[in-house]
Each structure stands twice: as C-alpha cells, then as structure tokens.
Amino acid sequence: MWRFPSYIIRGVLTRRELLSGLIAASAAASLADLSFAQDAPAVRINAARLRQSLEGLSVYGRPAGGSFADGVSRVAYSDADVAGRKYAMDLMRAAGLDPRIDTAGNITAVRQGSPSLKPILFGSHIDSVPSGGNFDGDLGSLAAIEIMHTLKDHNLTTRHPLQVVIWENEEGGLVGSRIAAGESPDPARQYNGIRLADGLRKIGGDPGKLDQARIAPGSFRCYLELHIEQGGNLDKAGIPIGVVEGIVSIDEYAVEIRGFANHAGTTPMPERHNALLAAAKLIEAVQQVVTREPGRQVGTVGHLEVYPNATNVVPGLVKHSLELRDLSPEKLARLAEQIRRQAQQIARETKTEITIRHLENDPPAMANPQIQAQIEAAAAGLGLKTMRLPSGAGHDAQMMAKLGPMGMIFVPSVGGISHSPKEFTRWPDCANGANVLLHTILRMDKA
Amino acid sequence: MWRFPSYIIRGVLTRRELLSGLIAASAAASLADLSFAQDAPAVRINAARLRQSLEGLSVYGRPAGGSFADGVSRVAYSDADVAGRKYAMDLMRAAGLDPRIDTAGNITAVRQGSPSLKPILFGSHIDSVPSGGNFDGDLGSLAAIEIMHTLKDHNLTTRHPLQVVIWENEEGGLVGSRIAAGESPDPARQYNGIRLADGLRKIGGDPGKLDQARIAPGSFRCYLELHIEQGGNLDKAGIPIGVVEGIVSIDEYAVEIRGFANHAGTTPMPERHNALLAAAKLIEAVQQVVTREPGRQVGTVGHLEVYPNATNVVPGLVKHSLELRDLSPEKLARLAEQIRRQAQQIARETKTEITIRHLENDPPAMANPQIQAQIEAAAAGLGLKTMRLPSGAGHDAQMMAKLGPMGMIFVPSVGGISHSPKEFTRWPDCANGANVLLHTILRMDKA
Numbered sequence: 001m002w003r004f005p006s007y008i009i010r011g012v013l014t015r016r017e018l019l020s021g022l023i024a025a026s027a028a029a030s031l032a033d034l035s036f037a038q039d040a041p042a043v044r045i046n047a048a049r050l051r052q053s054l055e056g057l058s059v060y061g062r063p064a065g066g067s068f069a070d071g072v073s074r075v076a077y078s079d080a081d082v083a084g085r086k087y088a089m090d091l092m093r094a095a096g097l098d099p100r101i102d103t104a105g106n107i108t109a110v111r112q113g114s115p116s117l118k119p120i121l122f123g124s125h126i127d128s129v130p131s132g133g134n135f136d137g138d139l140g141s142l143a144a145i146e147i148m149h150t151l152k153d154h155n156l157t158t159r160h161p162l163q164v165v166i167w168e169n170e171e172g173g174l175v176g177s178r179i180a181a182g183e184s185p186d187p188a189r190q191y192n193g194i195r196l197a198d199g200l201r202k203i204g205g206d207p208g209k210l211d212q213a214r215i216a217p218g219s220f221r222c223y224l225e226l227h228i229e230q231g232g233n234l235d236k237a238g239i240p241i242g243v244v245e246g247i248v249s250i251d252e253y254a255v256e257i258r259g260f261a262n263h264a265g266t267t268p269m270p271e272r273h274n275a276l277l278a279a280a281k282l283i284e285a286v287q288q289v290v291t292r293e294p295g296r297q298v299g300t301v302g303h304l305e306v307y308p309n310a311t312n313v314v315p316g317l318v319k320h321s322l323e324l325r326d327l328s329p330e331k332l333a334r335l336a337e338q339i340r341r342q343a344q345q346i347a348r349e350t351k352t353e354i355t356i357r358h359l360e361n362d363p364p365a366m367a368n369p370q371i372q373a374q375i376e377a378a379a380a381g382l383g384l385k386t387m388r389l390p391s392g393a394g395h396d397a398q399m400m401a402k403l404g405p406m407g408m409i410f411v412p413s414v415g416g417i418s419h420s421p422k423e424f425t426r427w428p429d430c431a432n433g434a435n436v437l438l439h440t441i442l443r444m445d446k447a
Numbered sequence: 448m449w450r451f452p453s454y455i456i457r458g459v460l461t462r463r464e465l466l467s468g469l470i471a472a473s474a475a476a477s478l479a480d481l482s483f484a485q486d487a488p489a490v491r492i493n494a495a496r497l498r499q500s501l502e503g504l505s506v507y508g509r510p511a512g513g514s515f516a517d518g519v520s521r522v523a524y525s526d527a528d529v530a531g532r533k534y535a536m537d538l539m540r541a542a543g544l545d546p547r548i549d550t551a552g553n554i555t556a557v558r559q560g561s562p563s564l565k566p567i568l569f570g571s572h573i574d575s576v577p578s579g580g581n582f583d584g585d586l587g588s589l590a591a592i593e594i595m596h597t598l599k600d601h602n603l604t605t606r607h608p609l610q611v612v613i614w615e616n617e618e619g620g621l622v623g624s625r626i627a628a629g630e631s632p633d634p635a636r637q638y639n640g641i642r643l644a645d646g647l648r649k650i651g652g653d654p655g656k657l658d659q660a661r662i663a664p665g666s667f668r669c670y671l672e673l674h675i676e677q678g679g680n681l682d683k684a685g686i687p688i689g690v691v692e693g694i695v696s697i698d699e700y701a702v703e704i705r706g707f708a709n710h711a712g713t714t715p716m717p718e719r720h721n722a723l724l725a726a727a728k729l730i731e732a733v734q735q736v737v738t739r740e741p742g743r744q745v746g747t748v749g750h751l752e753v754y755p756n757a758t759n760v761v762p763g764l765v766k767h768s769l770e771l772r773d774l775s776p777e778k779l780a781r782l783a784e785q786i787r788r789q790a791q792q793i794a795r796e797t798k799t800e801i802t803i804r805h806l807e808n809d810p811p812a813m814a815n816p817q818i819q820a821q822i823e824a825a826a827a828g829l830g831l832k833t834m835r836l837p838s839g840a841g842h843d844a845q846m847m848a849k850l851g852p853m854g855m856i857f858v859p860s861v862g863g864i865s866h867s868p869k870e871f872t873r874w875p876d877c878a879n880g881a882n883v884l885l886h887t888i889l890r891m892d893k894a
Contacts, residue, residue, distance in 0.1 A: 231713030248712065252758065263865055264747035265695065265772050265839030266678030269738050271863060276748060277734055283727035291716050300711035301723060303758045304751070311699065311750045311768035313866075321758035325712050392712030416718060418710055419760075 045143070045150045045438055047431035053091055053142040054430070057126065058134040060084035071421025072134055075192040076127040076169035077199030084126050085203060088141060088166055095149035097164070104179040104213030105168035105205030111148055113161035113445075120160045120444055122147075122224040122437065125170035125396060130192075132171075133423025135430075139411070140226040141166045143434035150438065158445040160221050167396040168203060177396035180215045181403060215403055222371055222444050223400035226409045226437045228425045230393050232416025239387045240432045241379045242410030246366035247391040247398040251332045252359040253322040255282065255301075255343075259352040261308055261316025276306055276315035278350040285342035286322060289335055296390055297326035297335065322356065327364050327390045365398035371407030371440070374447060378439035384432055393418075409436050492590070492597045492885055494878035500538055500589040501877070504573065505581040507531035518868025519581055522639040523574040523616035524646030531573050532650060535588060535613055542596035544611070551626040551660030552615035552652030558595055560608035560892075567607045567888055569594070569671040572617035572843060577639075579618075580870025582877075586858070587673040588613045590881035597885065605892040607668050614843040615650055624843035627662045628850060662850055669818055669891050670847035673856045673884040675872045677840050679863025686834045687879045688826045689857030693813035694838045694845040698779045699806040700769040702729065702748075702790075706799040708755055708763025723753055723762035725797040732789035733769060736782055743837055744773035744782065769803065774811050774837045812845035818854030818887070821894060825886035831879055840865075856883050 060083040061074030074080040089099040089107060097109035110119065124140025144164040151158070168176035172191040179185060187197035187207050197207040205213075229235070234242050259275035283301050290299035304320040322339070324332050340356055347354040372388065379386045389410065391397075397408050411433035414424045425433075507530040508521030521527040536546040536554060544556035557566065571587025591611040598609070615623035619638040626632060634644035634654050644654040652660075676682070681689050706722035730748050737746035751767035769786070771779050787803055794801040819835065826833045836857065838844075844855050858880035861871045872880075 229713065230710050231715065232718050233715065250712070261867075262863065263677050263840055264745065264749055264770055265697070265841070266676065266865065267745070267839075267863060268678065268680065268743065269734075269745055271679050271683075274734075276751065277730060280727035280730035283724060284731070287716075287721075287724055296715065298711065298714070298716055300759070300761060302711055302753075302760050302762060303756050304723065304753050306749075306751050309750050311770055312747070313749050314747060315749060323711055323758055392714075393710060394712070416709065416714060418713065 043150065043154055043156065043438065043442070045146045045431060045434045046153070047427065049149065050143060050146045050430060050434055051427050053146065054134060054138055057084055057087055057138055057142060060087060061128060068134060069421065071423065072128050072132055073130045074126065074128040074132075075130055076172050076175070077192055077194045077202050081127055082203060085166070088126055088145065091142065091145045092148070092164065095145050096152040097148055101204035102213040103206040103209040104176050105200045105203040106176040106180060106213060107166040109148070109164050111151065111158070111162040113158045115161070117160045118219060118221040119163040120158070120221045120224070120441055121163045121165055121400065122441060123165035123167065124225050124227060125167045125176070127169055127171050129171050129419045131421060132419055133421060135228045135413070135423055135425045136230065136418050137170055137227070139228055139425060139430055139433065143226050143430070143437055146434055147438045147441065158442070160445050162441065163220075168205070169199070170396055174394060174396050174399050177399035179210050179213050181399040182214050184210065217403045220404050222368065222405040222407060223397060224371070224407050224409070224437060224440055224444070225395060225397040226411070226433045227395060228413045228418060228423070229410040229416070230413055230418035232413065233389050234387060234410060234412035235414055235416060237387060239385050240411065240429055241375070241384045241386045241436050243372050243375045243386050243388045244367050244391050244408035244410055245372065245388050246327050246364050247395055247401070247408075248325040248327050249329050249332055249364040250362040250394070251324045251336060252361070253336070254357045254359050255320045255322050256355045256357070257282070257318045257352050259314070259316050259350065262314045264312045264314050267314055272314050273316075273351045274314050275318040275352055278346050278352040278354060279304065279318040279320060281346045281350065282343055282354065285346065286339055289338045289342065290324070295326065295331065296392075297324065297331055298392060299324045299335065325392055327366075329361075329364065362394065362398075365401035365406065367401070367407050368405035370447065371405055371444065374443040375407055375409055375436060375440050378443055379436050381439055382432070382435055384436065407440065409433055409440065490597065490601055490603065490885065490889075492593045492878065492881045493600070494874065496596065497590060497593045497877060497881055498874050500593065501581060501585055504531055504534055504585055504589060507534060508575065515581060516868065518870065519575050519579055520577045521573065521575040521579070522577055523619050523622070524639055524641045524649050528574055529650060532613070535573055535592065538589065538592045539595070539611065542592050543599040544595055548651040549660040550653040550656040551623050552647050552650040553623040553627060553660060554613040556595070556611050558598065558605070558609040560605045562608070564607045565666060565668040566610040567605070567668045567671070567891055568610045568612055568847065569884065569888060570612035570614065571672050571674060572614045572623070574616055574618050576618050576866045578868060579866055580868055582675045582860070582870055582872045583677065583865050584617055584674070586675055586872060586877055586880065590673050590877070590884055593881055594885045594888065605889070607892050609888065610667075615652070616646070617843055621841060621843050621846050624846035626657050626660050628846040629661050631657065664850045667851050669815065669852040669854060670844060670850075671818070671854050671856070671884060671887055671891070672842060672844040673858070673880045674842060675860045675865060675870070676857040676863070677860055677865035679860070680836050681834060681857060681859035682861055682863060684834060686832050687858065687876055688822070688831045688833045688883050690819050690822045690833050690835045691814050691838050691855035691857055692819065692835050693774050693811050694842055694848070694855075695772040695774050696776050696779055696811040697809040697841070698771045698783060699808070700783070701804045701806050702767050702769050703802045703804070704729070704765045704799050706761070706763050706797065709761045711759045711761050714761055719761050720763075720798045721761050722765040722799055725793050725799040725801060726751065726765040726767060728793045728797065729790055729801065732793065733786055736785045736789065737771070742773065742778065743839075744771065744778055745839060746771045746782065772839055774813075776808075776810065809841070809845075812848035812853065814848070814854050815852035817894065818852055818891065821890045822854055822856055822883060822887050825890055826883050828886055829879070829882055831883065854887065856880055856887065
C-alpha cells in the first residue's frame with residue numbers, strides 16, 4: 001500500500017527538474033508523487049559511513065599484514081567470502097533490514113513498500129578476483145545497503161518495495177545472478193578449487209533447490225546497479241557519473257594455426273611453415289581491423305600457446321584466443337569476417353593452416369532507455385555531469401536485463417585500473433555514485 | 448710404422464684424378480703413396496651391411512609395436528641408449544676392432560697405422576632426441592664402423608691410425624665431445640631425468656676422471672664426420688653430397704616485453720600497453736631483418752610465454768627467445784643491431800618496454816679448407832656432385848674443430864625433416880656418404 005512520504009520538504013527544484021519529474025511521472029501519478037519528486041534532491045547518503053563500510057569489508061581477504069591499498073583476495077566460497085558476507089549482513093541489520101540467503105547463495109533483504117507494486121531491485125557482489133581491489137562489486141553492494149540505511153535515517157518510505165541483492169560468485173561468471181535468471185549451472189564445476197555444490201552449501205545455499213532462487217521475468221520494477229567503470233573513460237574525461245547504455249556482446253573464438261615444426265638451425269627461412277610468425281601477423285591484423293573503424297569496440301588476443309615452444313625449433317603449432325566486444329552484434333560479425341579474410345591471406349603467405357572456431361557469443365544486454373534518462377536526471381539534480389558509455393565488462397545486471405528493465409551507473413576508476421590491488425575510486429566519486437543510485441531509485445519509484 | 452698397402456690395384460684413374468692425387472700428396476709422399484691413391488677409387492663400403500646395421504640399431508628405443516618408420520627415442524643414458532651402445536660395440540668387434548669406453552662414456556676403437564703418425568678420427572653419435580629418427584648421428588656412427596669393416600674385408604691398411612668415435616649425449620649439448628675438448632660439465636645437471644654423473648656411470652664412464660677423456664689439441668691428423676643435412680638444401684637441389692663449410696655461430700637472446708595487464712573488456716584500444724601486440728611486431732621485424740639481405744642466415748623466435756595468459760586480459764608481459772645463426776659473427780652482430788633498433792621503435796608505438804639480453808654466443812666452427820677440397824675430390828672420384836653449405840645445426844665436429852682440422856660430409860634429408868620419426872635419408876644416399884667418407888679418409892691418409 002502506498003503511504004504518503006513522511007519526510008519534510010527540503011529540496012529546491014528548478015523549473016526544468018520539476019518538468020522532467022512531471023514528464024517522467026507515469027500517467028497514474030498523484031499529487032503525492034509530485035511532492036515526493038520535489039523532496040528527493042535533498043536526501044543524501046552518509047558518505048563517511050559508506051567509506052567506513054568499504055574499509056570494514058576490505059579486511060576480509062586482505063593479504064596478511066597488508067593495508068586497504070593492498071587489495072583483497074575474497075574469491076567466491078573462500079573463508080574470506082563467508083566472513084565478508086557475514087559482515088555485509090550485519091550492515092544490513094544495522095540498516096533495519098532482515099537479510100536472507102536464497103538457495104543460490106544470493107543475499108537479499110527487502111524494505112517494505114506497497115505489496116501490490118513490484119520491487120525495485122539493486123545491488124552488486126562482494127566476491128573478488130584473486131589479488132583484486134576494494135571497489136569492484138563492493139561499492140555497488142555497500143552503497144545499496146547505505147541507501148537502505150539512509151532511508152531509515154530519514155524515515156523515508158517508497159511506493160515500491162526496495163530489495164537489495166548481493167549476488168554470489170560474480171567473478172566466476174555471474175553464477176548467482178545466472179541462477180536467478182533461470183540458468184542451471186553444473187554443480188560439479190570447480191570455482192577456486194571448490195565444487196559449486198559444495199561452495200553453495202558453504203555460503204548457506206542449497207544446490208538441490210536452485211529453482212527456488214529463480215526470479216520470474218517481469219516480477220520487478222527494475223534492476224539497478226552501481227559499479228566502478230573498470231575502464232579509463234570517465235577518469236580521463238573528468239566526468240563523475242557514467243550512464244551505461246548496455247553491456248557489450250562478447251564473441252569468443254579459438255584460433256589454431258598449423259605450420260610445421262622444424263630445426264631452427266637447418267631450416268632455411270623460405271622453407272619454413274612458421275606458426276608463430278603467422279600468429280604474429282594475425283595479432284597485428286586483429287589490431288588493425290578493430291581500430292580502423294570508429295567506435296568503442298575492442299579486440300584482444302590474451303591467451304596464446306606455442307608448440308613445441310623450444311628456442312631451437314621453428315614453431316609448428318600455435319593456439320590462441322580471440323575475443324571481440326561491442327554493443328552491436330552486427331559490428332562484431334563484420335569485424336570477425338574481416339579478420340577471417342586477413343587470416344586466409346596470412347595462411348597463404350606463411351604456408352600455414354589457420355582455423356578460427358566460434359566458441360560462444362554473449363549477446364549484448366541493453367540498458368532500459370527510460371532508466372538511462374532517469375539516471376541522467378538524478379545526476380543533474382545532484383549537479384553531476386554524466387556521460388553515456390557501454391560496459392565492456394560483464395555484470396550481474398546483464399542477467400537481470402533478461403528478466404526486466406535494467407540500468408547501471410558507473411563511477412570513475414582512477415587510471416582505468418581494476419582487478420588489481422591498485423584499483424581505486426575516489427571517495428567523493430563513491431558517494432556521488434551512491435547518491436545518484438539513491439535518486440534514481442526514488443525517481444523509478446515514482447516514474 | 449708405415450706398411451706398404453697389401454691390397455691389389457683395381458682402380459682406374461683418370462688423368463685428372465691422378466693429377467689431383469699427386470697435387471694433394473704431401474711433399475714427403477713416396478711412390479707407395481701414389482699406388483695407394485690410384486687404388487682407392489675402387490674400394491666401396493658394403494651398402495647392404497650398412498643398411499642392415501642402421502635397421503638393427505633402430506630397434507633400440509623404437510616405440511612399442513612400431514617399425515623402422517616410427518623412429519626412435521634413444522635419449523642419452525636411457526636403457527635404450529645402453530642397449531644401442533652395446534649393439535654398436537658388437538658391430539665394431541665384427542669389424543675387427545676392440546672398442547673401449549673412455550671416462551666420458553665415448554666409445555672409441557683404433558685400427559692400427561704407423562705409431563709415429565697422428566690418428567685420423569671419424570664418427571658421430573647414436574643418442575637421439577625424444578621421438579627422433581634413425582639417421583641423425585646413427586648414419587655417421589655406423590658408416591664409420593662400416594668403413595673399418597670394409598678396410599678389413601679388403602685387407603687395406605693406412606699410414607695413419609684410424610680411430611672411430613661414438614660420442615655420448617650429443618643431443619644434450621655435445622656432452623661427450625665437449626668433455627673431450629676440455630670443458631668441464633656440471634655433474635649435477637640432469638639430462639633426460641638423470642644426473643650427468645649417474646648417466647656417465649650407467650654407460651660405463653667415470654665422472655670422477657673426466658680429465659682422462661680429454662683429447663690434446665693437435666693430437667689428431669683430422670676429424671671427419673658424416674651426417675644427414677637436417678635441412679632441405681641438398682634434397683631440393685638434388686645433390687647427393689654436401690661439403691660443410693663450417694658450423695654456424697649461434698647467438699641467443701632473451702627478450703622481455705613489459706606492458707600493462709588490464710581488463711580486455713574495459714580497456715579501450717588506444718589505452719592499452721599490450722605486450723603481445725609488441726611481441727607480434729617484433730617477431731615480424733625479426734623475419735624482415737633476417738630475410739632482407741642475401742645469405743643463409745636464419746633467425747627464430749621459438750619459445751614464447753604470455754602473462755597472465757587469460758582470454759579476457761590484455762597481456763602485460765611477454766618473454767620470448769631469439770636465436771640468430773650464421774657462419775659470420777659480423778653478420779649476426781649486424782642483424783642483432785637492426786633488430787634492437789626496430790624493437791625501440793616498436794616499444795614506442797606500443798607503449799611497452801622491450802629488453803633484449805644477450806645470453807650466449809657459440810662461435811662458428813670452420814671446416815678446414817684442405818679437407819673440404821679432399822671431400823670434393825673424393826666425391827668427384829665417385830662421380831658424385833657436391834655443394835658447399837654451412838651446417839645450421841650443432842655437431843660434435845664443432846668441438847673437434849677446437850683441437851685440429853675438421854671436415855664434415857652431409858647427405859640429403861628427404862624434405863629437410865629431422866628430429867622427427869619422419870626423418871629419412873635414401874639408402875643410396877647413405878651409401879654415397881659412407882663412400883665419400885671412406886675416400887676422404889684415404890685421401891687424408893695420404894695428403
């Protein structure tokens with residue numbers, strides 16, 4: 001049931017903000033909604049408490065004898081993960097929530113709204129890569145809890161129920177959100193040396209009842225996630241808020257180049273069938289194809305193995321990865337076709353055989369346009385500049401985009417560094433991101 | 448003491464051969480020498496017996512259930528090596544010799560000549576690489592024994608003592624010949640999983656008394672070695688005999704390329720410090736530098752490691768080998784300098800750091816010009832065409848070149864293949880090589 005906001009009107013809205021609030025408001029919006037929209041800009045999260053939470057969480061998985069700057073190894077299903085999850089649940093309780101662990105191990109907690117309205121979901125993850133940083137996932141998770149705490153502090157209620165989610169094992173491949181989206185993972189697959197089924201049991205899940213962790217399509221108002229950019233675009237541009245247009249599609253290929261291994265001393269240069277020379281030419285071709293048209297597409301050869309890999313043998317076989325990412329699947333297909341054509345030419349030149357096998361494609365997950373507009377409006381209301389950009393990294397948000405409207409807010413990563421102890425987002429940027437998330441929630445609550 | 452040749456004159460010499468024999472004869476040559484030179488062209492090794500020996504030896508180290516065509520793994524100090532060595536010594540005994548194992552494990556056997564004259568050394572090795580072929584080393588070793596057998600069959604004697612040598616552990620880095628040349632190997636170093644000291648004891652050597660295996664500089668008339676080419680030059684040109692000009696110098700470098708590992712999805716192309724892209728450009732640069740000037744020089748990047756070597760991470764570090772080979776150390780230095788200059792340019796382009804460290808240099812081992820001429824004359828006497836060429840591979844002969852005059856005879860490897868079960872030298876080519884070695888020995892005995 002809808003309750004009239006109990007907080008005092010403090011905000012001062014410009015005519016434009018008022019208009020945008022009005023336009024964004026649904027046809028069914030009441031006068032009560034209007035007063036809510038006017039008040040919202042005044043509320044702010046507690047930036048000091050958010051920082052304290054992030055510093056508090058950083059202890060779990062910290063290298064022995066290290067400090068916050070030494071990063072964290074809180075890989076899924078580790079003892080550090082279990083301890084970090086307990087810490088997060090304690091923060092939830094302090095924020096007036098009653099956290100639950102679902103069968104997939106995801107932690108959720110609901111703040112009541114009208115039972116007839118769909119909940120607004122928001123959150124992130126707190127597991128890390130080995131030798132990771134203290135912001136990837138942590139910021140979005142603890143900002144979500146901080147928002148709940150802020151609403152409690154201000155005795156604010158919302159029309160829609162609010163639900164915070166901390167997804168388990170994001171770094172292993174969005175495992176918790178993937179289960180929520182209805183996929184069935186292999187319980188025997190190992191993550192960080194632990195079988196998934198054992199890992200889920202260790203963190204309080206129930207691998208035999210994963211169906212219960214599913215979220216029905218269309219059952220939430222929207223899903224929102226605050227995350228560090230993990231790239232250098234915002235930091236370079238000096239813009240505090242990124243409005244994610246979507247999470248890129250990833251095309252993965254396995255490349256195999258067959259030449260002929262032969263003696264490096266006795267095989268004249270023109271007689272060689274050098275698989276590594278062919279790979280070198282193909283790596284350059286990938287770079288050229290990907291960079292010669294405008295756009296944010298990226299192409300990477302990150303994994304490469306040489307056989308027999310001896311200093312005195314002309315390489316006979318090279319296997320390497322090829323990964324292409326962009327929001328547009330059409331562009332990815334076009335780039336791949338151009339790379340294939342170049343590979344044929346290289347194979348002829350080097351007297352090798354090149355096969356490029358398509359392994360898998362993660363389709364793009366587009367952010368909802370209305371939510372993008374609401375994030376921009378929320379940021380504008382806070383006096384923060386925004387930039388639209390794609391997410392080159394995968395996020396739990398892409399699983400939620402399969403089930404309902406999704407939006408993501410990015411904040412700058414200093415130097416674009418992530419998955420590293422050097423990962424850092426300035427504290428004011430953390431607070432800005434949390435405030436934009438808060439006000440996006442409030443706007444989505446009314447829109 | 449010089450004994451008058453006891454065999455009957457059978458050969459028919461052309462005027463040119465007679466002249467060349469006369470010219471090649473030393474100033475001290477007697478009339479007896481002349482009759483020897485006239486007779487020599489008539490003698491031939493027993494080609495059927497040579498083939499039988501090679502087929503017999505191939506059993507030791509053959510893959511279970513395999514045939515001759517499946518090659519051999521008779522790595523040094525293995526049980527197969529021990530068995531093969533016993534087989535070779537039995538062949539020596541059948542050839543009327545009394546084989547001895549020196550403290551370094553090399554097998555030698557002497558056929559008497561004048562005790563006042565220095566011996567003519569010839570031989571090769573019978574150890575193989577894992578999954579090697581039946582000709583690399585084996586042909587030179589068993590042809591040497593066959594020559595001794597042929598001389599016995601024909602009751603031929605020589606002025607100089609003849610000494611056949613089967614060097615141990617050639618494939619491990621010319622270990623036996625290296626000890627003979629006065630180097631002191633590390634007894635703890637492992638070869639094929641066995642410590643050198645244990646390996647030497649296993650094959651009948653005495654690692655505590657390696658000094659006794661040394662050959663004094665200047666103590667032999669010459670060292671001759673017949674070997675398969677291991678490259679495709681002779682096979683391609685259709686020429687049965689290669690006259691080795693020398694064994695190439697090898698310059699080895701370790702290349703390290705430091706970029707910055709970063710997320711492959713979130714790091715824009717222009718922001719990358721991609722160590723593998725830099726390596727790709729450098730591999731192409733090596734190819735260009737090595738092939739753009741005439742000559743037989745070769746350059747190889749055979750070993751390469753990528754860090755962290757993950758499909759979704761821009762490579763932050765690449766380590767790779769660089770090996771340059773040529774008879775001319777000056778050319779090698781020039782090529783290396785050109786590669787260094789290109790590396791500097793590539794480092795700037797790719798925003799990486801490239802260091803190229805010189806690991807070691809094996810100087811070239813030049814074949815004695817007089818011996819090269821004698822090999823050519825011996826081949827001409829047998830009606831065989833010759834081609835001068837460098838050896839791109841290392842051989843025990845390069846150790847002997849440090850101690851006295853050295854010559855090497857090559858026969859064609861089909862398709863240039865070696866260090867492979869597919870390694871093959873046609874039987875008539877094996878016989879031709881053995882006959883050229885025989886007649887070179889006889890010529891050197893007189894020259």
